[in-house]
Amino acid sequence: QKEVEQNSGPLSVPEGAIASLNCTYSDRGSQSFFWYRQYSGKSPELIMFIYSNGDKEDGRFTAQLNKASQYVSLLIRDSQPSDSATYLCAVSKAGTASKLTFGTGTRLQVTL
């Protein structure tokens, strides 16, 4: 079983629609959850982090965490062509200098 699983996509949504990206993780000791955006050939860029069960909103982005189901999601409202990228889910355990464990990412395409 992969530690962090994501559907590789591509996920295609029309401009202005809501994009829903999902991630599951296997280690119940995971305590921190991150969404990064990665454009082709570029480095991961932090979008959001979430530590507690429930929803966390930041502008057009909402992260959702359900620790019982070991499930994290990212919603992007009013999707724009500039949102087209690969979205990486990453998890870490608590502790000093905790490593991030990444999923393979979901490629999002926002169409005009």
Add this chain to the structure above:
Amino acid sequence: EPEVTQTPSHQVTQMGQEVILRCVPISNHLYFYWYRQILGQKVEFLVSFYNNEISEKSEIFDDQFSVERPDGSNFTLKIRSTKLEDSAMYFCASSHRGNQETQYFGPGTRLLVL
């Protein structure tokens, strides 16, 4: 806005040669990391570093790899004898002392081993 910087942006080397990848973390960050991403694959953790010592390393980080903080600003990754399979994008990341798990990534060094 402070950023993690990395040099060089690209490095081409012959198999068996030593390479040093350099990173300047964000100035008030105290936790440092190296990750790599082979083309088309996921980002993989290599090593974390805090208080001038390795905190954790992955199975990828074998004896061919070493890290160092030679001065107050630089953080380096050395690969002693490169192999073809070391070809990848190498990312440095750093995190703030008080928020140690939010890691900010540098732009990366693309390493090609021929």
